Amino acid sequence: MRHIVVIGGGIVGLAVANELAARGDRVTVLEKEGRWGAHQTGHNSNVVHAGLYYKPGSLKARMSVAGNRSMVEFARRHDVPVEVCGKLVVATSPDELPRLHALAERAEANGVPAELISAAEALDHEPEVACVRALRVDSTGIIDFPAVCAALVRNLREHDLRLDTPALAIRTRGAKVEVATPQGVVRADVLVNCAGLHSDRVAELAGLTPSAxxxxxxxxxxELRRRDLVRGLIYPVPDPTxxxxxxxxxxxxxxxxxxxxxxxxxxxxxxxxxxxxxxxxxxxxxxxxxxxxxxxxxxxxxxxxxxxxxxxxxxxxxxxxxxxxxxxxxxxxxxxxxxxxxxxxxxSLVDDFLVETAPRQVHVLNAPSPAATGSLEIAKHVADLTRE
Incomplete structure (x- = not known):
């Protein structure tokens, strides 16, 4: 049985730990804060994204589309609040229509069910919206991501989960990776870095020069005082530039x-x-x-x-x-x-999820939105890399 140490107790780190544990590994999770999901996970919009925005074939596209399904299934299985309510992406002027149609084509390429609808049809969904046309995306949902973290922690109760435990230094000694913490040294067979806002610094602690x-x-x-103005989710057409x-x-x-x-x-x-x-x-x-x-x-x-x-x-x-x-x-x-x-x-901003490896190390160096949506799929990818 391998022992793997995961640095970072946000939704990605906990999902990776959960996946590794399910594959039979012994897991230690180190989180520097006093609670799980304290930063990006606990401060996002709690949207389960559909995966329509991302370049076809990219990690973001594949893991968001698959994650949309796996995250909703996980939530329902573990009594986590979730609602698949759909959303509208709206073109507010004629000059946005080519971008809206391009987004519809990208949704189709990514396998995301989406339908172009008229302004009148959009008003049936959102009576207060202003648009000339809209893209309806039914698979988008809303969820409680901190509650997902709590469910993952419950799954990992037989493993070694440590709050208030920052990684102070990292070195490789023989066949082991050693992580120094205020409470002592953790020795493991593999290190996985899911430190989010500090992922590049953790990689440097481990002796890497990260590419980003x-x-x-x-x-x-x-927050909108007038809740009656919005029934679901309303997004603008993104500007690709x-x-x-x-x-x-x-x-x-x-x-x-x-x-x-x-x-x-x-x-x-x-x-x-x-x-x-x-x-x-x-x-x-x-x-x-x-x-x-x-x-x-x-x-x-x-x-x-x-x-x-x-x-x-x-x-x-x-x-x-x-x-x-x-x-x-x-x-x-x-x-x-x-x-x-x-x-x-x-x-340039790294457009896709970025994962880099070294002997006995896997570093998740870029996992912004839609990482929470795709976290269970990212976990599978990272778990595979630990075997390589």
Whole structure:
């Protein structure tokens, strides 16, 4: 029986541990925080994505489509709240129609059931929406991802799960990987790094030079006072020249409606507010050449995102493109999340999940959205790699 140590207790790390345990391995999970899923898992929009946005054949496409099914099945099997409610992607002007049709073609290529519908048909689903046409995606759902983590922890109760246990140093000695923690050294046959916002730093601790650097982007959310304005999920047509999807409206399991996120550079890897600052994290970003190349490429977009972050009026105006009845006074601050986005030295954002390996080591270096949706599928992939 192999002993595998997993660093990171978010949904991806716990899913990997669960998969390895199911295959007969003994597992130790090290999580530096005092609770599971404390960061990306606990601060996302809780959407089970369908998989229509991603390049056909990519890991994101394959694992999101398969994960859409496996995550819903897991939730129902373990009494985790989930609802497959569908969503609309709406074109608000004629110039967005070619992109909407291209998205429909990508959905078909990825095997995602989706239907182009008229503006009148869209109003049957969302009476307050404004569009010239829409793409209806029935397999999109909403879920409680922290509850998924709790279910995975219950599955792993016979294994070694450690909260408040950061990895301080890593080395390979003989046939073992050793991880130093405040409570002592963990010796294992294989190391799996699922550290999310700190995955590149954990890889460096293990002696690797990762191909990408984590750059943290904060996504800020509001809650809509007028819940009656939104029945399900309403998304804009994504601009393929921009790195993120744009602000959208999402009904949550409790009936509340969350709006966002925007995307601004975080001044700390776990920086959920403008006041959160880490000199080390800022210096890491500033010293990385890709940061400045990205900034030059998206200078106008970045400025717009910052202004929207600082102005509730601008944020409301972005939402009003989708639902015209939304007004500034309808928005209540609802927290933020930080996306661990891997960036290459040329300034390009890593578009797919990124996993790198070394002897007795597997490192998940880029697993932003839709990683929660695809976490059970990512786990299978990573478990396979530990055998190689």
């Amino acid at each position: 650097r984590i750059v943290p982007f904060r996504g800020e959310y509001f 921009l790195p993120f999807l744009g602000v959208h409206l999402t009904r949550m399991l409790d009936g509340s409606v969350h709006c966002g996120p925007n995307a601004v550079l975080a001044l700390r890897r776990e920086g959920y507010h403008w006041r959160d600052f880490s000199a080390r994290d800022v210096l890491d970003v500033a010293r990385f050449p890709g940061t400045w190349k990205l900034a030059r490429k998206y200078a106008r977009t970045g400025l717009d995102e910052v202004l929207r972050s600082l102005s509730r009026k601008r944020f409301a105006a972005s939402l009003a493109r989708l639902v015209p009845a939304v007004r500034e006074h309808d928005l209540v601050p609802a927290g933020a999340g930080v996306r661990a986005q891997a960036m290459l030295p040329d300034g």
